[in-house]
Amino acid sequence: MYAQMVKSEGSSGEETPEEREFQDRIDRGEKIEPKEWMPAGYRKTLIRQISQHAHSEIVGQLPEGNWITRAPTLERKQILLAKVQDEAGHGLYLYSAAETLGISRDEMYEQLHSGKAKYSSIFNYPTLTWADMGAVGWLVDGAAIMNQVPLQRTSYGPYSRAMIRICKEESFHQRQGYHIMMKMARGTEAQREMAQDALNRFWYPALMMFGPSDANSVHSEQSMAWKIKINTNDELRQRFVNETVPQAEFLGLEVPDPDLAWNEEKGGYDFSQPDWDEFFEVLKGNGPCNKERLGARVKAWEDGAWFRDGLTAYAEKASARRAASATAAE
Amino acid sequence: MSKEWPLWEIFIRSQNGLNHRHVGSLHAPDAETAILNARDVYTRRKEGVSIWVVKAVDITASQPSLKGPIFDPAEDKVYRHPTFYDIPDDVEHM
Ligand SMILES: [Fe+2]
Numbered sequence: 197m198y199a200q201m202v203k204s205e206g207s208s209g210e211e212t213p214e215e216r217e218f219q220d221r222i223d224r225g226e227k228i229e230p231k232e233w234m235p236a237g238y239r240k241t242l243i244r245q246i247s248q249h250a251h252s253e254i255v256g257q258l259p260e261g262n263w264i265t266r267a268p269t270l271e272r273k274q275i276l277l278a279k280v281q282d283e284a285g286h287g288l289y290l291y292s293a294a295e296t297l298g299i300s301r302d303e304m305y306e307q308l309h310s311g312k313a314k315y316s317s318i319f320n321y322p323t324l325t326w327a328d329m330g331a332v333g334w335l336v337d338g339a340a341i342m343n344q345v346p347l348q349r350t351s352y353g354p355y356s357r358a359m360i361r362i363c364k365e366e367s368f369h370q371r372q373g374y375h376i377m378m379k380m381a382r383g384t385e386a387q388r389e390m391a392q393d394a395l396n397r398f399w400y401p402a403l404m405m406f407g408p409s410d411a412n413s414v415h416s417e418q419s420m421a422w423k424i425k426i427n428t429n430d431e432l433r434q435r436f437v438n439e440t441v442p443q444a445e446f447l448g449l450e451v452p453d454p455d456l457a458w459n460e461e462k463g464g465y466d467f468s469q470p471d472w473d474e475f476f477e478v479l480k481g482n483g484p485c486n487k488e489r490l491g492a493r494v495k496a497w498e499d500g501a502w503f504r505d506g507l508t509a510y511a512e513k514a515s516a517r518r519a520a521s522a523t524a525a526e
Numbered sequence: 527m528s529k530e531w532p533l534w535e536i537f538i539r540s541q542n543g544l545n546h547r548h549v550g551s552l553h554a555p556d557a558e559t560a561i562l563n564a565r566d567v568y569t570r571r572k573e574g575v576s577i578w579v580v581k582a583v584d585i586t587a588s589q590p591s592l593k594g595p596i597f598d599p600a601e602d603k604v605y606r607h608p609t610f611y612d613i614p615d616d617v618e619h620m
Protein backbone atom coordinates (compact mmCIF):
# COMPACT_ATOMS: atom_id res chain seq x y z
CA MET A 197 0.00 0.00 0.00
CA TYR A 198 1.25 3.52 0.69
CA ALA A 199 3.16 1.61 3.33
CA GLN A 200 4.27 -1.60 1.65
CA MET A 201 6.02 -4.47 3.39
CA VAL A 202 6.52 -2.78 6.71
CA LYS A 203 8.40 -5.20 8.93
CA SER A 204 6.93 -5.26 12.40
CA GLU A 205 9.11 -5.70 15.43
CA GLY A 206 7.50 -8.16 17.77
CA SER A 207 9.12 -8.66 21.16
CA SER A 208 11.52 -11.54 21.32
CA GLY A 209 11.19 -13.17 24.71
CA GLU A 210 8.32 -13.89 27.08
CA GLU A 211 5.42 -11.48 27.20
CA THR A 212 5.87 -9.07 30.12
CA PRO A 213 2.92 -7.91 32.31
CA GLU A 214 3.08 -4.48 30.64
CA GLU A 215 2.90 -6.04 27.21
CA ARG A 216 -0.07 -8.18 28.28
CA GLU A 217 -1.90 -5.14 29.66
CA PHE A 218 -1.09 -3.20 26.49
CA GLN A 219 -2.48 -5.95 24.27
CA ASP A 220 -5.61 -6.17 26.45
CA ARG A 221 -6.22 -2.47 25.98
CA ILE A 222 -5.96 -2.86 22.23
CA ASP A 223 -8.24 -5.89 22.29
CA ARG A 224 -10.80 -3.87 24.24
CA GLY A 225 -10.69 -1.29 21.44
CA GLU A 226 -8.95 1.39 23.49
CA LYS A 227 -6.80 3.93 21.67
CA ILE A 228 -3.17 4.39 22.56
CA GLU A 229 -2.10 8.01 22.92
CA PRO A 230 1.39 9.60 22.77
CA LYS A 231 3.47 9.40 25.97
CA GLU A 232 1.59 6.34 27.19
CA TRP A 233 3.58 3.18 27.71
CA MET A 234 3.94 1.08 24.57
CA PRO A 235 6.21 -1.79 23.54
CA ALA A 236 9.36 -0.62 21.79
CA GLY A 237 8.40 -2.74 18.78
CA TYR A 238 5.01 -1.08 18.48
CA ARG A 239 6.65 2.34 18.48
CA LYS A 240 9.32 1.35 15.98
CA THR A 241 6.93 -0.37 13.59
CA LEU A 242 4.51 2.55 13.69
CA ILE A 243 7.24 5.09 13.03
CA ARG A 244 8.32 3.05 10.04
CA GLN A 245 4.79 2.61 8.74
CA ILE A 246 3.51 6.16 9.29
CA SER A 247 6.64 7.81 7.93
CA GLN A 248 6.59 5.57 4.86
CA HIS A 249 2.98 6.56 4.35
CA ALA A 250 3.90 10.24 4.75
CA HIS A 251 6.78 9.95 2.29
CA SER A 252 4.38 8.39 -0.23
CA GLU A 253 1.99 11.33 0.05
CA ILE A 254 4.84 13.77 -0.50
CA VAL A 255 6.56 11.94 -3.37
CA GLY A 256 3.09 11.17 -4.74
CA GLN A 257 2.70 14.84 -5.60
CA LEU A 258 5.38 14.59 -8.26
CA PRO A 259 3.74 12.43 -10.96
CA GLU A 260 0.65 14.64 -10.86
CA GLY A 261 2.54 17.89 -10.40
CA ASN A 262 3.97 17.00 -13.78
CA TRP A 263 0.62 17.85 -15.40
CA ILE A 264 -0.47 20.97 -13.52
CA THR A 265 0.96 23.35 -16.10
CA ARG A 266 -0.40 21.27 -18.96
CA ALA A 267 -3.95 20.60 -17.77
CA PRO A 268 -6.37 20.91 -20.71
CA THR A 269 -8.59 23.58 -19.10
CA LEU A 270 -8.31 26.15 -16.34
CA GLU A 271 -10.91 24.23 -14.34
CA ARG A 272 -8.96 20.97 -14.60
CA LYS A 273 -5.84 22.84 -13.59
CA GLN A 274 -7.51 24.23 -10.46
CA ILE A 275 -8.83 20.78 -9.57
CA LEU A 276 -5.47 19.10 -10.02
CA LEU A 277 -3.74 21.83 -8.05
CA ALA A 278 -6.22 21.36 -5.19
CA LYS A 279 -5.72 17.60 -5.29
CA VAL A 280 -1.95 17.84 -5.20
CA GLN A 281 -2.18 20.37 -2.38
CA ASP A 282 -4.32 17.89 -0.45
CA GLU A 283 -1.57 15.30 -0.83
CA ALA A 284 0.92 17.73 0.69
CA GLY A 285 -1.52 18.13 3.57
CA HIS A 286 -1.79 14.34 3.96
CA GLY A 287 1.96 14.11 4.20
CA LEU A 288 1.99 16.79 6.89
CA TYR A 289 -0.77 15.17 8.98
CA LEU A 290 1.15 11.91 8.91
CA TYR A 291 4.56 13.39 9.63
CA SER A 292 3.18 15.08 12.72
CA ALA A 293 1.48 11.83 13.80
CA ALA A 294 4.86 10.08 13.50
CA GLU A 295 6.58 12.86 15.44
CA THR A 296 4.38 12.11 18.48
CA LEU A 297 6.28 8.81 18.66
CA GLY A 298 9.59 10.55 19.20
CA ILE A 299 11.18 10.91 15.77
CA SER A 300 11.95 14.38 14.43
CA ARG A 301 10.78 15.73 11.08
CA ASP A 302 14.34 16.26 9.91
CA GLU A 303 15.22 12.67 10.78
CA MET A 304 12.36 11.43 8.63
CA TYR A 305 13.35 13.69 5.74
CA GLU A 306 16.89 12.47 6.08
CA GLN A 307 15.73 8.86 5.85
CA LEU A 308 13.71 9.62 2.73
CA HIS A 309 16.43 11.62 1.02
CA SER A 310 19.16 9.09 1.75
CA GLY A 311 17.01 6.28 0.37
CA LYS A 312 16.88 4.53 3.73
CA ALA A 313 13.11 4.98 4.00
CA LYS A 314 10.80 3.73 1.29
CA TYR A 315 7.72 5.21 -0.30
CA SER A 316 5.04 3.45 -2.35
CA SER A 317 6.27 1.72 -5.51
CA ILE A 318 3.43 3.26 -7.53
CA PHE A 319 5.02 6.69 -7.68
CA ASN A 320 8.00 5.38 -9.58
CA TYR A 321 5.93 5.01 -12.73
CA PRO A 322 5.75 7.84 -15.25
CA THR A 323 2.64 9.89 -16.08
CA LEU A 324 2.85 10.13 -19.85
CA THR A 325 -0.49 11.58 -20.94
CA TRP A 326 -3.38 13.56 -19.51
CA ALA A 327 -5.36 10.33 -19.24
CA ASP A 328 -2.82 9.23 -16.64
CA MET A 329 -4.24 11.92 -14.34
CA GLY A 330 -7.54 10.12 -14.68
CA ALA A 331 -6.03 6.69 -14.07
CA VAL A 332 -4.02 7.88 -11.08
CA GLY A 333 -7.01 9.49 -9.35
CA TRP A 334 -9.29 6.57 -10.13
CA LEU A 335 -6.93 3.65 -9.48
CA VAL A 336 -4.12 4.93 -7.26
CA ASP A 337 -6.26 7.04 -4.95
CA GLY A 338 -8.88 4.29 -5.17
CA ALA A 339 -6.39 1.70 -3.95
CA ALA A 340 -5.17 4.09 -1.25
CA ILE A 341 -8.73 4.59 -0.01
CA MET A 342 -9.19 0.83 0.19
CA ASN A 343 -6.34 0.70 2.70
CA GLN A 344 -6.98 3.95 4.52
CA VAL A 345 -10.63 3.45 5.35
CA PRO A 346 -10.02 0.49 7.70
CA LEU A 347 -6.96 2.25 9.15
CA GLN A 348 -9.25 4.92 10.59
CA ARG A 349 -9.85 2.32 13.32
CA THR A 350 -6.15 1.78 14.03
CA SER A 351 -5.10 1.60 17.67
CA TYR A 352 -2.76 4.59 17.70
CA GLY A 353 -4.78 7.77 18.32
CA PRO A 354 -2.82 10.33 16.27
CA TYR A 355 -2.57 7.90 13.32
CA SER A 356 -6.27 7.18 13.46
CA ARG A 357 -7.14 10.88 13.54
CA ALA A 358 -4.84 11.57 10.58
CA MET A 359 -6.53 8.76 8.65
CA ILE A 360 -9.98 10.14 9.38
CA ARG A 361 -8.99 13.54 8.01
CA ILE A 362 -7.35 11.97 4.99
CA CYS A 363 -10.30 9.75 4.15
CA LYS A 364 -12.62 12.76 4.20
CA GLU A 365 -10.52 14.32 1.46
CA GLU A 366 -9.70 11.26 -0.61
CA SER A 367 -13.05 10.60 -2.20
CA PHE A 368 -12.82 13.83 -4.16
CA HIS A 369 -9.50 12.59 -5.50
CA GLN A 370 -10.91 9.35 -6.79
CA ARG A 371 -14.00 10.97 -8.24
CA GLN A 372 -12.09 13.67 -10.10
CA GLY A 373 -9.90 10.94 -11.60
CA TYR A 374 -12.87 8.87 -12.68
CA HIS A 375 -14.46 12.00 -14.10
CA ILE A 376 -11.41 12.54 -16.32
CA MET A 377 -11.63 8.90 -17.42
CA MET A 378 -15.32 9.32 -18.29
CA LYS A 379 -14.59 12.37 -20.42
CA MET A 380 -11.74 10.62 -22.21
CA ALA A 381 -13.52 7.32 -22.69
CA ARG A 382 -16.48 9.10 -24.26
CA GLY A 383 -14.37 11.50 -26.30
CA THR A 384 -12.78 11.01 -29.69
CA GLU A 385 -11.32 7.66 -30.68
CA ALA A 386 -7.83 8.98 -29.94
CA GLN A 387 -8.92 10.06 -26.46
CA ARG A 388 -10.57 6.71 -25.80
CA GLU A 389 -7.35 5.00 -26.79
CA MET A 390 -5.41 7.23 -24.44
CA ALA A 391 -7.73 6.27 -21.59
CA GLN A 392 -7.35 2.57 -22.40
CA ASP A 393 -3.59 2.95 -22.57
CA ALA A 394 -3.52 4.63 -19.16
CA LEU A 395 -5.57 1.81 -17.66
CA ASN A 396 -3.24 -0.73 -19.29
CA ARG A 397 -0.19 0.86 -17.74
CA PHE A 398 -1.60 1.55 -14.26
CA TRP A 399 -3.63 -1.60 -13.61
CA TYR A 400 -0.84 -3.88 -12.41
CA PRO A 401 1.17 -1.20 -10.59
CA ALA A 402 -2.09 -0.36 -8.75
CA LEU A 403 -2.50 -4.02 -7.75
CA MET A 404 1.09 -3.96 -6.47
CA MET A 405 0.22 -1.12 -4.11
CA PHE A 406 -1.29 -3.62 -1.67
CA GLY A 407 2.03 -5.46 -1.43
CA PRO A 408 2.72 -9.15 -1.99
CA SER A 409 0.58 -11.78 -0.31
CA ASP A 410 1.16 -11.67 3.42
CA ALA A 411 -1.19 -14.42 4.48
CA ASN A 412 1.65 -16.29 6.18
CA SER A 413 3.76 -13.35 7.32
CA VAL A 414 4.63 -13.11 11.02
CA HIS A 415 5.13 -9.37 10.61
CA SER A 416 1.58 -8.93 9.41
CA GLU A 417 0.28 -11.13 12.20
CA GLN A 418 1.95 -8.96 14.83
CA SER A 419 0.78 -5.75 13.15
CA MET A 420 -2.76 -7.06 13.00
CA ALA A 421 -2.70 -7.97 16.71
CA TRP A 422 -1.61 -4.40 17.41
CA LYS A 423 -4.32 -3.08 15.08
CA ILE A 424 -1.91 -1.07 13.01
CA LYS A 425 -2.86 -3.28 10.09
CA ILE A 426 -6.49 -4.24 9.72
CA ASN A 427 -6.74 -6.47 6.64
CA THR A 428 -4.37 -8.76 4.78
CA ASN A 429 -2.93 -7.49 1.52
CA ASP A 430 -4.85 -10.12 -0.45
CA GLU A 431 -8.17 -9.17 1.13
CA LEU A 432 -7.71 -5.54 0.16
CA ARG A 433 -6.51 -6.38 -3.34
CA GLN A 434 -9.53 -8.62 -3.90
CA ARG A 435 -11.88 -5.92 -2.66
CA PHE A 436 -10.22 -3.39 -4.96
CA VAL A 437 -10.59 -5.62 -8.01
CA ASN A 438 -14.22 -6.38 -7.16
CA GLU A 439 -15.08 -2.70 -6.97
CA THR A 440 -12.96 -1.48 -9.86
CA VAL A 441 -13.82 -3.93 -12.62
CA PRO A 442 -17.47 -2.80 -12.91
CA GLN A 443 -16.22 0.81 -12.98
CA ALA A 444 -13.98 -0.06 -15.93
CA GLU A 445 -16.90 -1.77 -17.66
CA PHE A 446 -19.00 1.35 -17.19
CA LEU A 447 -16.29 3.31 -18.98
CA GLY A 448 -16.28 0.76 -21.79
CA LEU A 449 -12.60 0.08 -21.12
CA GLU A 450 -10.97 -3.29 -20.83
CA VAL A 451 -9.00 -4.41 -17.80
CA PRO A 452 -5.71 -5.74 -19.23
CA ASP A 453 -6.10 -9.23 -17.78
CA PRO A 454 -7.19 -12.10 -20.05
CA ASP A 455 -7.80 -14.30 -16.99
CA LEU A 456 -10.13 -11.90 -15.28
CA ALA A 457 -13.39 -13.74 -14.56
CA TRP A 458 -16.21 -13.53 -12.05
CA ASN A 459 -16.10 -16.39 -9.58
CA GLU A 460 -19.61 -17.01 -8.32
CA GLU A 461 -18.46 -19.29 -5.54
CA LYS A 462 -16.16 -16.82 -3.84
CA GLY A 463 -18.33 -13.87 -4.79
CA GLY A 464 -15.39 -12.05 -6.35
CA TYR A 465 -13.24 -11.89 -9.44
CA ASP A 466 -10.39 -14.24 -10.25
CA PHE A 467 -7.54 -12.15 -11.58
CA SER A 468 -3.86 -12.33 -12.50
CA GLN A 469 -1.19 -11.30 -10.03
CA PRO A 470 1.13 -8.46 -11.02
CA ASP A 471 4.75 -9.22 -11.82
CA TRP A 472 6.25 -9.41 -8.35
CA ASP A 473 9.81 -9.45 -9.66
CA GLU A 474 9.14 -6.06 -11.17
CA PHE A 475 7.71 -4.90 -7.83
CA PHE A 476 10.86 -5.88 -5.93
CA GLU A 477 13.04 -4.19 -8.54
CA VAL A 478 11.05 -0.95 -8.19
CA LEU A 479 11.31 -1.18 -4.41
CA LYS A 480 15.05 -1.63 -4.71
CA GLY A 481 15.28 1.61 -6.64
CA ASN A 482 15.26 0.29 -10.18
CA GLY A 483 11.82 1.42 -11.32
CA PRO A 484 11.36 3.70 -14.33
CA CYS A 485 11.31 6.92 -12.27
CA ASN A 486 12.98 6.21 -8.90
CA LYS A 487 15.99 8.42 -9.57
CA GLU A 488 13.94 11.24 -11.02
CA ARG A 489 11.46 11.26 -8.11
CA LEU A 490 14.01 11.16 -5.33
CA GLY A 491 16.20 13.63 -7.21
CA ALA A 492 13.33 16.11 -7.52
CA ARG A 493 12.51 15.73 -3.84
CA VAL A 494 16.10 16.24 -2.68
CA LYS A 495 16.55 19.20 -5.01
CA ALA A 496 13.42 20.89 -3.66
CA TRP A 497 14.66 20.39 -0.10
CA GLU A 498 18.14 21.70 -0.82
CA ASP A 499 17.02 24.60 -2.99
CA GLY A 500 14.68 25.69 -0.21
CA ALA A 501 17.36 25.70 2.48
CA TRP A 502 18.25 29.41 2.13
CA PHE A 503 14.59 30.31 2.45
CA ARG A 504 14.02 28.19 5.55
CA ASP A 505 17.18 29.63 7.10
CA GLY A 506 16.08 33.16 6.23
CA LEU A 507 12.76 32.70 7.97
CA THR A 508 14.50 31.23 11.01
CA ALA A 509 16.88 34.20 11.18
CA TYR A 510 13.98 36.63 10.87
CA ALA A 511 12.02 34.85 13.63
CA GLU A 512 15.03 34.94 15.95
CA LYS A 513 15.63 38.62 15.28
CA ALA A 514 11.98 39.51 15.81
CA SER A 515 11.80 37.64 19.09
CA ALA A 516 15.02 39.28 20.30
CA ARG A 517 13.55 42.67 19.40
CA ARG A 518 10.35 41.86 21.30
CA ALA A 519 12.35 40.76 24.34
CA ALA A 520 14.43 43.94 24.24
CA SER A 521 11.43 46.26 24.03
CA ALA A 522 9.72 44.33 26.84
CA THR A 523 12.76 44.90 29.08
CA ALA A 524 12.91 48.57 28.09
CA ALA A 525 9.27 49.00 29.06
CA GLU A 526 9.82 47.61 32.55
CA MET B 527 22.10 21.29 8.05
CA SER B 528 19.65 24.09 8.82
CA LYS B 529 17.88 24.22 12.14
CA GLU B 530 14.48 22.54 12.29
CA TRP B 531 11.56 24.93 12.73
CA PRO B 532 9.76 24.57 16.05
CA LEU B 533 6.59 22.50 16.32
CA TRP B 534 3.28 24.29 16.86
CA GLU B 535 0.04 22.76 18.09
CA ILE B 536 -2.94 24.00 16.13
CA PHE B 537 -6.39 24.73 17.53
CA ILE B 538 -9.33 25.63 15.32
CA ARG B 539 -12.75 27.03 16.08
CA SER B 540 -14.98 25.51 13.45
CA GLN B 541 -17.78 28.02 13.99
CA ASN B 542 -18.67 30.71 16.47
CA GLY B 543 -20.28 29.24 19.55
CA LEU B 544 -17.90 26.29 19.69
CA ASN B 545 -14.56 25.89 21.47
CA HIS B 546 -11.27 25.88 19.64
CA ARG B 547 -10.33 22.26 19.19
CA HIS B 548 -6.93 20.64 18.74
CA VAL B 549 -6.57 19.47 15.14
CA GLY B 550 -2.88 18.59 14.81
CA SER B 551 0.48 20.24 14.60
CA LEU B 552 2.94 21.69 12.13
CA HIS B 553 6.38 23.28 11.89
CA ALA B 554 6.86 27.00 11.34
CA PRO B 555 9.57 29.56 12.13
CA ASP B 556 7.27 31.82 14.16
CA ALA B 557 3.68 32.23 15.33
CA GLU B 558 2.55 34.38 12.41
CA THR B 559 3.81 31.86 9.87
CA ALA B 560 2.32 29.04 11.92
CA ILE B 561 -1.09 30.66 11.51
CA LEU B 562 -0.60 31.03 7.76
CA ASN B 563 0.53 27.43 7.45
CA ALA B 564 -2.33 26.23 9.63
CA ARG B 565 -4.76 27.91 7.28
CA ASP B 566 -3.32 25.96 4.36
CA VAL B 567 -2.91 22.67 6.17
CA TYR B 568 -6.05 22.51 8.29
CA THR B 569 -8.73 24.75 6.75
CA ARG B 570 -8.65 24.06 3.01
CA ARG B 571 -12.37 23.32 3.10
CA LYS B 572 -13.58 26.09 5.36
CA GLU B 573 -13.13 24.01 8.50
CA GLY B 574 -12.56 27.07 10.64
CA VAL B 575 -13.28 30.68 11.51
CA SER B 576 -10.44 31.16 14.00
CA ILE B 577 -7.00 29.67 14.60
CA TRP B 578 -4.87 29.42 17.75
CA VAL B 579 -1.25 28.30 17.57
CA VAL B 580 0.79 27.29 20.61
CA LYS B 581 4.40 26.24 20.65
CA ALA B 582 4.39 22.53 21.51
CA VAL B 583 7.21 22.97 24.05
CA ASP B 584 5.07 25.48 25.97
CA ILE B 585 2.36 22.94 26.71
CA THR B 586 2.52 21.21 30.08
CA ALA B 587 0.61 17.94 30.12
CA SER B 588 -0.52 15.68 32.94
CA GLN B 589 1.46 12.46 33.15
CA PRO B 590 -0.23 9.43 31.58
CA SER B 591 1.27 7.27 34.35
CA LEU B 592 -0.55 9.38 36.97
CA LYS B 593 -3.91 8.83 35.31
CA GLY B 594 -5.11 6.79 38.28
CA PRO B 595 -4.19 9.16 41.14
CA ILE B 596 -5.39 12.18 39.19
CA PHE B 597 -8.69 10.99 37.79
CA ASP B 598 -9.84 8.03 39.88
CA PRO B 599 -10.97 10.11 42.89
CA ALA B 600 -13.93 11.28 40.79
CA GLU B 601 -15.02 7.71 40.25
CA ASP B 602 -16.79 7.04 43.57
CA LYS B 603 -18.56 10.40 43.69
CA VAL B 604 -21.67 9.26 41.91
CA TYR B 605 -23.72 11.75 43.95
CA ARG B 606 -22.40 14.42 41.62
CA HIS B 607 -24.72 13.09 38.93
CA PRO B 608 -28.47 13.77 38.88
CA THR B 609 -29.21 10.08 38.27
CA PHE B 610 -27.97 9.30 41.81
CA TYR B 611 -31.17 10.73 43.28
CA ASP B 612 -34.38 8.72 43.16
CA ILE B 613 -37.25 11.15 42.77
CA PRO B 614 -40.80 9.75 42.36
CA ASP B 615 -42.32 10.15 38.91
CA ASP B 616 -45.14 12.22 40.43
CA VAL B 617 -42.72 15.05 41.03
CA GLU B 618 -42.56 16.92 37.78
CA HIS B 619 -40.11 19.38 36.26
CA MET B 620 -37.05 18.02 37.99
FE1 LIG C 1 -3.41 11.24 -0.04
Ligand SMILES: [Fe+2]
Pocket residue numbers: 283337340366369
Ligand atom coordinates in the same frame (compact mmCIF):
# COMPACT_ATOMS: atom_id res chain seq x y z
FE1 LIG D 1 -5.27 11.30 -2.73
